Amino acid sequence: MRRSLLLLIALLGALLLAACGQRLPTAEEIVERMEAARAATNDAHATVAIDVTTPDRAGRMVVEGWTQKTGASDAAGKPVYRARMEVREASEADLVGSLMVSDGETFWLYSPAENTVITGSASQMRDAAASAPAGPAMMLQDLIAQGLDAVQLEVLGAETVAGKNTWKVKVTPQAATREQLGLDGLVEGFLWVDAELALPLKATFDASDFGRGSVEALSLETNTGLNADLFRFTPPPGATVVRAEELAARTKSSVASLDEARAAVSFPVREPGYLPAGMVLVEVRVAGPNAVILNYAGAGGSVSVVQGSEAPGGDREPPAGSQTRAVTVRGVPGALITGADGRGSLLRWEEGDLRYVVAGAIGADEALKVAESLR
Numbered sequence: 001m002r003r004s005l006l007l008l009i010a011l012l013g014a015l016l017l018a019a020c021g022q023r024l025p026t027a028e029e030i031v032e033r034m035e036a037a038r039a040a041t042n043d044a045h046a047t048v049a050i051d052v053t054t055p056d057r058a059g060r061m062v063v064e065g066w067t068q069k070t071g072a073s074d075a076a077g078k079p080v081y082r083a084r085m086e087v088r089e090a091s092e093a094d095l096v097g098s099l100m101v102s103d104g105e106t107f108w109l110y111s112p113a114e115n116t117v118i119t120g121s122a123s124q125m126r127d128a129a130a131s132a133p134a135g136p137a138m139m140l141q142d143l144i145a146q147g148l149d150a151v152q153l154e155v156l157g158a159e160t161v162a163g164k165n166t167w168k169v170k171v172t173p174q175a176a177t178r179e180q181l182g183l184d185g186l187v188e189g190f191l192w193v194d195a196e197l198a199l200p201l202k203a204t205f206d207a208s209d210f211g212r213g214s215v216e217a218l219s220l221e222t223n224t225g226l227n228a229d230l231f232r233f234t235p236p237p238g239a240t241v242v243r244a245e246e247l248a249a250r251t252k253s254s255v256a257s258l259d260e261a262r263a264a265v266s267f268p269v270r271e272p273g274y275l276p277a278g279m280v281l282v283e284v285r286v287a288g289p290n291a292v293i294l295n296y297a298g299a300g301g302s303v304s305v306v307q308g309s310e311a312p313g314g315d316r317e318p319p320a321g322s323q324t325r326a327v328t329v330r331g332v333p334g335a336l337i338t339g340a341d342g343r344g345s346l347l348r349w350e351e352g353d354l355r356y357v358v359a360g361a362i363g364a365d366e367a368l369k370v371a372e373s374l375r
Contacts, residue, residue: 050214072104
């Protein structure tokens with residue numbers, strides 16, 4: 001269920017971004033008009049198509065969503081919103097019918113395929129979405145919200161999208177922002193903002209190794225006077241209800257040293273004897289009792305070594321456009337997946353009861369060398 005949540009939140013971000021005017025504006029004017037239009041929008045209803053490709057997943061989703069200001073403000077003085085989002089179509093059939101509802105204080109995330117409801121405070125909803133596949137879309141929305149200090153905006157001109165006159169705006173994080181967020185690659189996005197409605201009709205992003213995708217409004221209406229009952233939810237009879245904090249405790253990934261990781265799990269933790277030039281260990285994570293993640297980074301890229309009886313990423317389908325070939329790793333069969341652009345690799349194999357994944361912004365040959373050197 002978590003894989004869909006951030007896609008739904010990306011819709012909410014798209015509904016709240018705004019700009020207005022009759023002539024081609026400057027970047028500064030766009031930021032000001034986004035804020036002005038956001039302030040004037042009390043509620044919105046839209047159907048949005050979301051397409052996302054990441055190193056380990058690709059898919060499409062059509063979501064219908066509603067948002068409404070509650071009249072309250074958070075600690076930072078920003079308006080608090082109610083929201084409701086329903087998955088109408090999805091490339092993964094079990095996501096169809098998934099529902100997210102928030103009354104501004106409590107959220108509910110319902111999966112009909114699993115008959116499960118995750119619920120908690122509205123502040124926990126965003127944190128629960130942090131690892132979902134559309135992270136780059138959320139990242140782009142966050143960067144825009146920070147204003148011109150965080151991003152560079154370039155107004156490219158006027159274009160027609162779905163028969164509407166729009167401004168096309170290029171959005172790129174400033175160098176200091178990329179460093180602050182720990183981004184190895186360039187994050188770049190484009191917005192097409194409806195000049196009449198003062199709302200974006202389409203957004204695309206390319207976050208290099210993180211992934212790429214688009215969010216496009218298929219229909220949009222604002223300030224129609226939505227009924228607050230739309231933002232209430234009662235779990236269906238027989239549904240399993242899980243508190244967000246309980247789920248977080250179950251799946252918590254703790255930061256550790258190599259020695260601490262070895263002491264926390266029952267299997268031998270292996271580390272690579274070979275790494276691409278300049279790469280060093282930057283993080284060790286213990287993902288519950290059954291997996292350890294070693295993250296390495298350097299000027300030439302980054303790579304993660306995942307190992308354990310439940311190695312995350314080991315079962316995910318290859319993204320669209322990637323190439324998969326059978327290889328031999330450490331004397332056993334494995335699968336090597338390379339991106340269509342050749343900028344990333346994911347290598348996975350099993351040794352006895354343990355599963356391994358080597359993945360990152362490195363070439364296929366380098367991924368194999370890292371895997372073969374584990375000791």
